[in-house]
Amino acid sequence: MPEGSSVCNLESKVGDRGTLARAGGCYATIIAHNSEENRTRIKLPSGHKVVVPSGARAMVGVIAGGGRVDKPLLKAGNAYHKYKCKRNTWPKVRGVAMNPVDHPHGGGNHQHIGSSSCISRKAVSGQKVGLIAARRTGFSGGKRKF
DSSP: OOTTOEEESBOSSTTSOOOBSOSTTOOEEEEEEETTTTEEEEEOTTSOEEEEETTOOOEESOOSOTTGGGSOOOSHHHHHHHHHTTOSOOSOOOGGGSOTTTOTTOOSSSSOOOSOSEEOTTSOTTTOOSEETOSOOSOOOSSOOO
16 A cells, blocks of 8 residues: 555454554554565554554555544433443542542531642552642643743
């Protein structure tokens, strides 16, 4: 295939039936061929560049379904069904909204953490919530310009 062409469902090893650039709207770009070593350099959708054997097969073009995640979910039911088939990560309840028996940030008369959210790397599991072994906190920027 010529250099600069877009491919998808690319084999990383010859005969593995396609493992790279398979998600909706994804494609990989052929950068260069090395005919002496029989290798091809590919740019993946993530931006990483990999070298695959020149005998590896691929499909020409872009996978359909690009932009699927750009549409908003609009209602809680859609989010519920989205995460129901994936894993139990929705809804997310904040730690400060819990009771002290449920979370280290829970309890109190107002929803506040009550102490620093930084925690040591040596803390036991169950205590490690918040900023674990934080090197710095606060405004992350150089000199502020007004």
